[in-house]
Amino acid sequence: MRRFFRLTTAAALSLAAASTLAQADVSKFLPGDSLVVVKVSNLKQTSDKIAKFTSKLGINMFVPQLANPLEALKTNLNIKGGINDAGELAFVFKKPAEGATPDQSMFILVPVSDYAAFVGGLENAKTEGEITSITPEGGKETYVASWGDYAVLSPDKAIVEAKPSDLLVLDGKAKENFAGSDAVIYSNLKELESVLAADLAKQKDKAKEQFLAELKDQPNFQPELEPLMSAAFDQGYGAVEAFVRDGKASTISLNFVEAGVTAKLVTEFKDGSYLKTAFSGLKNTDAPLTAGLPAGNYVAFGGMFNSSAGLQKIIDDFAGPILAEVPKDEKYAIVAKAEAVIKEFNAATKRVGFGALTPTGQIGKESLVQFVGFNEGDPVGLAKVSAEIISLQNEIQQLASGAEGLKYKSEVTKAGKTVAGVAFDEVATTFEADPNDPFAAQQLQAVEMMYGPGPLKQYTGISGDKAITFMGVSDETAAALVESAKANATTIASLPQVKVTSSNIAKSRFIEYYIGLDQIVTAGASAAGQMGMPVQFPPLPNDLEPIGITVGADQGALQVDGFVSTRLLQTLISAGMQVMGQMQGGGGGGGGPGGL
Numbered sequence: 001m002r003r004f005f006r007l008t009t010a011a012a013l014s015l016a017a018a019s020t021l022a023q024a025d026v027s028k029f030l031p032g033d034s035l036v037v038v039k040v041s042n043l044k045q046t047s048d049k050i051a052k053f054t055s056k057l058g059i060n061m062f063v064p065q066l067a068n069p070l071e072a073l074k075t076n077l078n079i080k081g082g083i084n085d086a087g088e089l090a091f092v093f094k095k096p097a098e099g100a101t102p103d104q105s106m107f108i109l110v111p112v113s114d115y116a117a118f119v120g121g122l123e124n125a126k127t128e129g130e131i132t133s134i135t136p137e138g139g140k141e142t143y144v145a146s147w148g149d150y151a152v153l154s155p156d157k158a159i160v161e162a163k164p165s166d167l168l169v170l171d172g173k174a175k176e177n178f179a180g181s182d183a184v185i186y187s188n189l190k191e192l193e194s195v196l197a198a199d200l201a202k203q204k205d206k207a208k209e210q211f212l213a214e215l216k217d218q219p220n221f222q223p224e225l226e227p228l229m230s231a232a233f234d235q236g237y238g239a240v241e242a243f244v245r246d247g248k249a250s251t252i253s254l255n256f257v258e259a260g261v262t263a264k265l266v267t268e269f270k271d272g273s274y275l276k277t278a279f280s281g282l283k284n285t286d287a288p289l290t291a292g293l294p295a296g297n298y299v300a301f302g303g304m305f306n307s308s309a310g311l312q313k314i315i316d317d318f319a320g321p322i323l324a325e326v327p328k329d330e331k332y333a334i335v336a337k338a339e340a341v342i343k344e345f346n347a348a349t350k351r352v353g354f355g356a357l358t359p360t361g362q363i364g365k366e367s368l369v370q371f372v373g374f375n376e377g378d379p380v381g382l383a384k385v386s387a388e389i390i391s392l393q394n395e396i397q398q399l400a401s402g403a404e405g406l407k408y409k410s411e412v413t414k415a416g417k418t419v420a421g422v423a424f425d426e427v428a429t430t431f432e433a434d435p436n437d438p439f440a441a442q443q444l445q446a447v448e449m450m451y452g453p454g455p456l457k458q459y460t461g462i463s464g465d466k467a468i469t470f471m472g473v474s475d476e477t478a479a480a481l482v483e484s485a486k487a488n489a490t491t492i493a494s495l496p497q498v499k500v501t502s503s504n505i506a507k508s509r510f511i512e513y514y515i516g517l518d519q520i521v522t523a524g525a526s527a528a529g530q531m532g533m534p535v536q537f538p539p540l541p542n543d544l545e546p547i548g549i550t551v552g553a554d555q556g557a558l559q560v561d562g563f564v565s566t567r568l569l570q571t572l573i574s575a576g577m578q579v580m581g582q583m584q585g586g587g588g589g590g591g592g593p594g595g596l
Helices: 002-015 043-057 069-076 115-120 157-161 172-180 189-216 223-246 274-280 308-323 330-348 379-401 438-451 475-487 496-502 517-530 566-583
Strands: 034-040 089-094 106-111 126-128 131-134 142-147 150-154 183-187 247-257 260-269 298-305 349-357 371-377 407-419 422-432 456-463 466-471 511-515 547-554 557-565
Touching: 034 189, 043 069, 043 566, 115 150, 131 157, 142 157, 150 157, 172 183, 172 247, 172 260, 172 557, 189 223, 189 247, 223 247, 223 274, 223 308, 260 274, 260 566, 274 308, 274 557, 298 517, 308 330, 330 349, 330 371, 330 379, 371 379, 371 475, 379 407, 379 422, 379 456, 379 466, 407 456, 407 475, 422 438, 456 475, 466 475, 496 511, 496 547, 496 557, 517 566, 557 566
Parallel strands: none
Antiparallel strands: 034 089, 034 183, 089 106, 106 150, 126 131, 131 142, 142 150, 183 247, 247 260, 260 557, 298 349, 298 511, 349 371, 371 466, 407 422, 422 456, 456 466, 511 547, 547 557
């Protein structure tokens, strides 16, 4: 039985890599107490998409089954015929009956065009009446029956004997994603609540006791912080309980498009629940969130739209009970200051843009952390909160410097630098290590490798409706940031490679984030070379599509979208194969996957 389900599930999840809308609707056989459903649309089209995709990447050279996944599935299950290649396949895990094992709660729906041919081709099949049993080699008995245009397979005979009368009701975003995705994993959160809620409540006290005991075993544990840590545990655990309590349905869907692969996670909540009300307070925008960032090669960049009222309520509801337990001792007064600054920042900020540029200099000579960014909103409020952040940062550093290990201090110079006509306050942080403290010396070495020699300098200035920040970048990059921020230039968003990614993720969102995986690899290869590793990573094209991620809220539902391009994967796999060739003494020659 385990072997059978392992093979079938693996095949189903493989086919879930790509598909299109199928002709046979599997939802008509999903019971209302389904907990999790993994559905793959149109098997033949799915198989063809996988074959095409893996061929581009060169993967099917190493896994030949991927050249025709559908035929590989039939071979693994010893299916001779009768499958409807255009139908949908589903793996279902339903709510276990009392005393039932997990195996007795699972079944698979296989689309068939000829049930007799399907059953007749199964190995070791024995038919009595309308039920057929099979016993895979080394496995347990499995039962098979006909449900119209589907064959149902399960280790529980009672499941296959009768079609479900109480069907799963799909609505809202779940219905849309279930029907319109190449492949989807559906979680019935309403039913999962009855399974998980009691266990969560039962385990809470024990988990909390263990959490606090481990904290108390730490050598620097402060006893006065125990109430705070207790509240932090309660809030974190309570967030999980709230998700289980308030959740309605969640779908993870996958689609293969011409340019790459898209994925989407959507979680919906029950009407009137706390989480639906909370997420309803978050607002999306379709405005370019990266507008204002300068041109450059980024390991990561993005932006966030701040609907301050909704976001602040979520923060307050979660953090409030924790902050209430902060000791009233003077040494913890900085916590209240930080809370006030965060609230002011949130109130003054309408949009945030940020980017981490790819380091190109020598390790230990230039900063590996090269950051540019801005907060857009109320200029008066931003000026005030920027000054408060600098002051708060200085206080935190002074407190931390009193501990053992590396010592550091910050010096603030008002209007210490002028860039493109904008005055920037400078925060210069210096690091010192006791020569007799080996641990501190190691810390200093790590800091200098990360930030370069001399003081770490961070700059903040106000221009129009933006508080602009940069650190570790050249004067030319700083000037480009200021000019781009002033003009609210859409330089980055207009790049062809970014357009490919942005066109395949949500247009309406409040967070937009891009990861330059090629830039991360390039920077890592450069660092490896500087550290003496005898590997030459081939140069990559400078116009590869970044990975894209968006987060949005829609009528109280939370949605996360993602995209990765085929071309990016092709290029990185090809480069990786060349590096492997070098390491094996082959010189790294030869063509890569996809003809690269």
